[in-house]
Amino acid sequence: MTTNLAKSFNAWLNEERHYTIFNLVMTHMDKFLENIIKSGSFPVYPYVGGVFKVFNMKVYVDVNLRKRTCICKAWKMVGIPCEHACAAIREMKQDVYEYVDSYFKLPMQELIYYGHFNSIPNHNKAIIDANGCVRDAQGRLYPSLKPPCSKRPPGRPRHHRIESQFSSKRPTFCSRCQVACHNRASCKNPLPVP
Numbered sequence: 001m002t003t004n005l006a007k008s009f010n011a012w013l014n015e016e017r018h019y020t021i022f023n024l025v026m027t028h029m030d031k032f033l034e035n036i037i038k039s040g041s042f043p044v045y046p047y048v049g050g051v052f053k054v055f056n057m058k059v060y061v062d063v064n065l066r067k068r069t070c071i072c073k074a075w076k077m078v079g080i081p082c083e084h085a086c087a088a089i090r091e092m093k094q095d096v097y098e099y100v101d102s103y104f105k106l107p108m109q110e111l112i113y114y115g116h117f118n119s120i121p122n123h124n125k126a127i128i129d130a131n132g133c134v135r136d137a138q139g140r141l142y143p144s145l146k147p148p149c150s151k152r153p154p155g156r157p158r159h160h161r162i163e164s165q166f167s168s169k170r171p172t173f174c175s176r177c178q179v180a181c182h183n184r185a186s187c188k189n190p191l192p193v194p
Contacts, residue, residue, distance in 0.1 A: 008073060025104060032080045036096055039086035052088035063088040068099065079104060 016027045045053040050066040061084045063070045074082040079101030081089060089096045102108045124137045134142040171180045177189040 008077060025109075028078070028080055028104065032100070035081060035083040035086045036090075038083040039090060042084065042087040044087050044091040046091075052091065054084040054087050056084060065089065065092070065099070 016024055019027060042057075043055045045055070047053050047062070050064055052063045052065070054061045054063055061071050063085050065085070065088060068081075068085075069076055070082050070085050072082055072084060075085050081096060081099045085099065086096050089099055103112070126137075126142075127135050129135060132146070136142070172183050173180050174182050174184055174187045174189075176184045176187045176191070179189065182188075
């Protein structure tokens, strides 16, 4: 579980985000049925004010049926009750489908897709010649837009680490004469007299 809603949503819709609307809704319904099946094994304990404590064999999860929220945030994000919410709804002997957001139900889908869609004509589509020039439907010629040529500088690329503004280099001390800014190998000071 993560606190970043976008990461949770993308993880939940890993493959489904590229589906058509119909297939996406059907996949949500499959996951919804999985949530209902998983919820059968969770113990549910009533709490205060419509809040339930659901134990998912690891931790207790708070589910608020009045606000339609769960600590795991999956119900709020997707609009379909998570397995914790399904367990609490089934404990109350209510229909789980009544807690699905309205935009997944048929009347809302009919309102969303009411009317018709006009297709986009593509008869003025540009054509690319063999030499890379672009011609439009009227035959006008446009120069091709190729990326600029960039040449790498000769030699090995430099790898300078960008220092943090908060880090400071510790000065080096010579172990022979105990003076800063040089080490024993480059020490030119005379040996101290004992």
